[in-house]
Amino acid sequence: MRIVTKINLTLVAAVVLAAGSNFATMQATVLPIFYDLEEAASQRNQGRAEEAIASIESQVAQAAWLYASFDGIAAAARAGASASTAHAPKEDLLREMGIDHVALLDGDGRILFDHDLGEAGNAHLLSGASLPAAHPLRASQPGGVRSGLMSVGGALVAVGTAPVETSGPAAAGIGTVLLARSIDVSALSAMTKVKFRLEPASGAGTRPAFLRLPDAIEARKTLAGVDGQPVAELVTVTTRRNVGAGQTAIGWASGLMLVSMLVVLACLSVAIRLIAVRRIERMRAHLSGVAETGSLGPMTEDRGADELSDTIVSFNAMARQLAELRSELRQRDYRHGAADQAAGLLHNLRNAVSPIAAIAWALEARDKANWQATLTKVLAELERGDLDPARAAKLDGLLILCAREALKAGAGRQADLRTLQAMIGHVEEILREQDHLSQTDRQPEAVDVAEAVAQAVRRVAHRPGLVFDIRVFEAAEVLGYRVVFDQILDNLLVNAAQAIEATPRGTGRIAVEAVPGLHDGLAAVEIRVIDDGDGIAAGDVAGLFANGFSTRRERSGGLGLHWCANAVNAMGGSLSAQSSGPGEGATLRLVLPATNAQQRIAA
Known part of the structure; x- marks a missing residue:
């Protein structure tokens, strides 16, 4: 509603109220x-x-x-x-x-x-x-x-x-x-x-x-x-x-008063429009142009020498200050955005590289196995050639056992190398996604939830003492960015694993469930990561996704969940947490829009 309409309605209401008050007064006194x-x-x-x-x-x-x-x-x-x-x-x-x-x-x-x-x-x-x-x-x-x-x-x-x-x-x-x-x-x-x-x-x-x-x-x-x-x-x-004559006289008197007040109101409305409303409309048109174009151009000053003229002068001074602040904020936002992006990238790379280091340690441990020392000794004795038949037969048996261990270790090494290759490929995908993000706008794609969950679990499964329970409904698909979705799952599973490792027992269960749901009235997929770890204090749940916040006081960071929340929001979803308190575990709920095919199925 325009301000002139509000002013006129206010004046009409005041006139009607005054006329009604006068009528009531005459009714009560006359x-x-x-x-x-x-x-x-x-x-x-x-x-x-x-x-x-x-x-x-x-x-x-x-x-x-x-x-x-x-x-x-x-x-x-x-x-x-x-x-x-x-x-x-x-x-x-x-x-x-x-x-x-x-x-x-x-x-x-x-x-x-x-x-x-x-x-x-x-x-x-x-x-x-x-x-x-x-x-x-x-x-x-x-x-x-x-x-x-x-x-x-x-x-x-x-x-x-x-x-x-x-x-x-x-x-x-x-x-x-x-x-x-x-x-x-x-x-x-x-x-x-x-x-x-x-x-x-x-x-x-x-x-x-x-x-x-x-x-x-x-x-x-x-x-x-x-x-x-x-x-x-x-x-x-x-x-x-x-009384009838009195009521008639009061009615005529009140009516004539109302008519005279309406005439005064009309004159006052014209005066207000000439003095204030037209100038306010010019100011509104200028501000609408600022909102549409974003240009903080100055407003044409008038010579009214009143409060509206002072307002225009103050606005122009404010516009100049805002233009300077905008330039400074753009530079700060660029620096902060670049810093946040780099911190998030490093955090995700660390999550992706940690399993690689663990596999490298496992390969090194296999190279120091007892069967290798035994094989070296057996080969050294066999090279001397002066063995009696019984000793030679025993050494042949040991040689066979070592060969079997070597074959078994080779198979394990091949499996570790394949896992290592997949993890290195995941790191390369993160880097390619970051490079792609810096050059073009991303387009959402259909992401197979079951496959993404299975791969994320494999990347965390090397941690000892973890038992996984995966329940994903058939043909579960979300609309989002596959690599980003993988990184979100990695963060959630790593946090769940760290929560279990922080308990005195050091072991626990992580359940990953995917069920149909709704988000903003549309079909969606709700993914729950449930752990029986050390839980979250009630006062920490609200700030869990804030930048720099972490429940692990002994660690620096607090970037993972903050980055996840921003990434989920960018994909049109939501991320929330729930916990009954310390020692009671936690549930992280990730909700993302379903693909168009599942939207039609839900309809």
């Missing part, structure tokens, strides 16, 4: 004000509904006081039970005043009449024949004119009571007038412009007093009757408009 406004409106509406109901109660109470002052009502109260009629006095007037029920009690609480002034005319305000003295509707209760709420036939009514008024000494306690008016919710809602409803008081207190719905707010209040018990629940419904 929107609660609109919620409070809605709650206040709900409370006002509830108060208006309560005031409307209270107004009805007051009107009914005033009507009761007025009705109680009529002379006909006083006469009916005095008449007692004989006053019970099918119609109450002045019913038409009561209907004009909106009264739905009228009842009259005498001084003892007996119900003289209880009439429903509605069309049905079958509902009663009171139940039973009388009211007890403690009933709140009795005028004998303190307070005179009173009002309250009652439930009549499942409907809520406003009740007003007043003592019957008359003149004379018997005026007090002669009776009580009860008037009632149904609460017309629709009419009150239309009058107050407040939506509300009345619900039964059976669930009072079990539902929340304030309920916020998606489109409205419901406020509940329990209404108490004349007896102080819940008689109904007043539920006011206030449409939610403030």
Whole structure:
């Protein structure tokens, strides 16, 4: 991703984050004000509904006081039970005043009449024949004119009571007038412009007093009757408009802020591109050219007099220093490479020449065998010629034995000479390979693993006390350089032999196994050289293939495995070591790519 894209994305992210933060802040600080406004409106509406109901109660109470002052009502109260009629006095007037029920009690609480002034005319305000003295509707209760709420036939009514008024000494306690008016919710809602409803008081207190719905707010209040018990629940419904309007305003404000910030961002992006990005792109193009060509040419300096200009000046100074260092490093690398190559060549030649010296010592030992001295003495006696027949026959037998030993020694000498010839040829191959390497690029070839292992074992088999166990799967072939592969095997087997010789017993077993495997997802051959020698300490395994590292403190070197690791890596393989610790032996794993034919077989 280009830097200008990163800068623009960063700026866009900052703008979006700022806009989101501003939106969240307004939601957290401004929107609660609109919620409070809605709650206040709900409370006002509830108060208006309560005031409307209270107004009805007051009107009914005033009507009761007025009705109680009529002379006909006083006469009916005095008449007692004989006053019970099918119609109450002045019913038409009561209907004009909106009264739905009228009842009259005498001084003892007996119900003289209880009439429903509605069309049905079958509902009663009171139940039973009388009211007890403690009933709140009795005028004998303190307070005179009173009002309250009652439930009549499942409907809520406003009740007003007043003592019957008359003149004379018997005026007090002669009776009580009860008037009632149904609460017309629709009419009150239309009058107050407040939506509300009345619900039964059976669930009072079990539902929340304030309920916020998606489109409205419901406020509940329990209404108490004349007896102080819940008689109904007043539920006011206030449409939610403030929060929606607030959210819309916040959205518009945040959107306008985002648009303005994006405009500022666009201007800032153009300014950044003119001031920095174009110059950075020129620097990137120059560095890309350096990466492609390797030429450390200077960068064209500008006159910006800022950090980018200073960077260009510093780069040019660094390029000059790097050019000088490159020249010096090339000379050092050439010298070091030549030294490493020579050291590796000498190490491999030493491994190849060591068996030759051993065979030469064996040939010299054969020339000093006892049978040669015996043959010399026998020939000297036979040359004298004055031997008796018995002595001559004995000397003839010795002569025959010496001849047999001579023939046997000659055969051994021929075998040693053939082995010596093969080893000298191996040295010549190493030298030819080195000469070929110095002149041309090597091409990988198919190497027969079984044959290479067998030859490497023969070159090490002269060491005493070694037992070899070779297990190579059929037609095992690797793709590599045959002579280099032979040298790698020689190094691994020589190291295994030295590990065994370093043990107190001085003898041991070397196993060479070749099994199919995988390397980088492709078919490969894994060759394991396993010995039961003195093993490798855990702390030495990691540095085993480092240049100059050796577990043989008494010897100088440490070149063999380092050279092997580099050679294996050059052939596209890997070399690793594993050991359980000192005295537990070691396993060297050599993995090389299989030939194309084996790749097809594996596929």
